[in-house]
Amino acid sequence: MEKGEQKQSREKLCKTCNQTYNPASNTCSSCRFHPSFFVCRRHDDQRRYYELGPDDPPYAAKFYDCCGAEDPGAPGCTTNFHVSYDDD
Structure with a gap:
């Protein structure tokens, strides 16, 4: 195995989903994540009902x-390639 192949087969940490992965098997659907934040506010469509905790305000x-x-x-609702902290 050449030096470049050894480096490519070591596991890396994905900075998007925080999972380890093998670069040799990284595909366009390997990484699953949410591109946005988990929020606590009124939903834009206001037609859906959400489960509220006992201390949550009604809105x-x-x-x-x-x-x-x-x-x-x-x-996650979105998939893409894993992205390593080593990738720039």
């Missing part, structure tokens, strides 16, 4: 601004 909605998923642990 609060908690969701990802990009896709509307209400679970902070929801899988």
